[in-house]
Structures are given as structure tokens and as C-alpha cells.
Amino acid sequence: xxxxxxxxxxxxxxxxxxIIAVAQDPGFLPAQPQSSRxxxxxxxxxxxxxxxxxxxxxxxxxxxxSRITSMTQLDDSRPLxxxxxVVLRIVEDKAEPKSLxxxxxxxxxxxxxxxxxxxxxxxxQLALYMKGELEKQxxxxxxxIVALERAxxxxxxxxxxxxxxxxxxGYITIYGQVIxxxxxxxxxxxxxxxxxxxxxxxxxxxxxxxxxxxxxRKIPGKGNVTIVVNLRDVMTKGRLEKDITIYPxxxxxxxxxxxxx
Numbered sequence: 001x002x003x004x005x006x007x008x009x010x011x012x013x014x015x016x017x018x019i020i021a022v023a024q025d026p027g028f029l030p031a032q033p034q035s036s037r038x039x040x041x042x043x044x045x046x047x048x049x050x051x052x053x054x055x056x057x058x059x060x061x062x063x064x065x066s067r068i069t070s071m072t073q074l075d076d077s078r079p080l081x082x083x084x085x086v087v088l089r090i091v092e093d094k095a096e097p098k099s100l101x102x103x104x105x106x107x108x109x110x111x112x113x114x115x116x117x118x119x120x121x122x123x124x125q126l127a128l129y130m131k132g133e134l135e136k137q138x139x140x141x142x143x144x145i146v147a148l149e150r151a152x153x154x155x156x157x158x159x160x161x162x163x164x165x166x167x168x169x170g171y172i173t174i175y176g177q178v179i180x181x182x183x184x185x186x187x188x189x190x191x192x193x194x195x196x197x198x199x200x201x202x203x204x205x206x207x208x209x210x211x212x213x214x215x216x217r218k219i220p221g222k223g224n225v226t227i228v229v230n231l232r233d234v235m236t237k238g239r240l241e242k243d244i245t246i247y248p249x250x251x252x253x254x255x256x257x258x259x260x261x
Contacts (some may be wrong), residue, residue, distance in 0.1 A: 075126040077196040123146040215227040
């Protein structure tokens, strides 16, 4: 018994040191019951369901504006209107995108510059103007990103007869070889052609089959009808008679052209 005693003491000391080490480990977490972990996983989903209507769409616009780094991707088809909401970002400023409203005067209050005329200019035209002003005295080179956040449609949507995004707002969807695939708001009173819709999506991607762009349109009594348009002739040769009018809920598909090596 006297010979075993030192070994027992050593073993007890080692066990105690291991317990102390675990207790002092900052990464150590005690085991939790399954029900507790389940509640923790459910809580974020519940908070998403309580988000304000339209907030996720506006977050998407801001997120897109934060990723765009080239002004060539900006929309050059729809002029901004009074009370439209836009997202503005100056890349070199390294600040978060700002949400601005086109005032009744037609201006927005832009960082560094102050009041800038926005109504009547497309997002790309506005961005190019601001770029020139910023480079005069604030930046050696300025990259300005402007994107429409919420369209204001007069005479619709609100109790006073005005509102954002009317109840009968339609959409067009653009898939395939364009810079920004997605679903775009399109009011029935807007006038939009196939080539302008492509510009709204940032233009064609490098391998776009621009000579055979498909427009899928649902016609009552006929179902889905496919219209094929040669937009290369429209956009490079000025053959405007080949362009067609786009209607709400049209789907535009730009396929990838085959490359023979």
C-alpha cells in the first residue's frame, strides 16, 4: 500500500490539472440540451418574418449597389422622376450606399456636392455628371454608382392618390447572358423596348446571343408565345424597326452563343 500511494497522488494531481485546464479554456462551452439549440436556430427565421414589407427588396438594391464597381453597368433607359428613391455610392469614398429622394425641385442632396439635378436624368447620366463634379476638387478619380431603389408613380397607391409602387405594378424578368439577371419593376404606363430592357439589365454579357433574343409573352387564349428579336441590328446598326415593345410580365431570355475554337 505504501508503494501505490505516490502513484495515486500523481494520478489525482493530473486529473485535477486537466479539469482546471478545461475550465480555463475560453473556447470551452458546456453541452446544451437539444431543445435549447433548436430554439436558437428558430429565432433568426422569426425575426426575418417580422421585416417591414419592401425592406428586403430595398436591401437587395443597396447590396447590389455595394457590389457594382463599373459605371458602364448603370441603367441608362429610365429617367428619374420627382420623389423617386435612389441608392447612391461613391466607390472611392468607401462609405455605405446612401438612400436619397428626388425632391420636388428635381434635386437630390449628394455628398460633397450638395444639390444636384436628378429628375430627367437616367441613373447613368446622373452618375456621370456627379463624377465630373467630384473630380474637379474632391477626387482624382471618382466612380459614382446610382441605382433606382423605389419608383414613385403619381396618381396611384396611396390614400392621397400618390404612392410608391402601385398595386398593379408589373414586372419583366431577364435571364441569361446579361450583366444583371433579375426581376425588374415595370409600370403599365412605362414605354420600354427590348433593347432598352437589355440596357436596364446592364447590357449584354460577352458571349450573349444578341442576334436571337427571345421574348416570352403570355397571350390570353394562346398561352405562352415566343418572339425572337435580332437586337444586334437594333443596337449596332440602328435598325430600330426591328425593336419591339415590351409589356409587363414579359420574360426575356438571352442565350449563350456557340463558340467554335
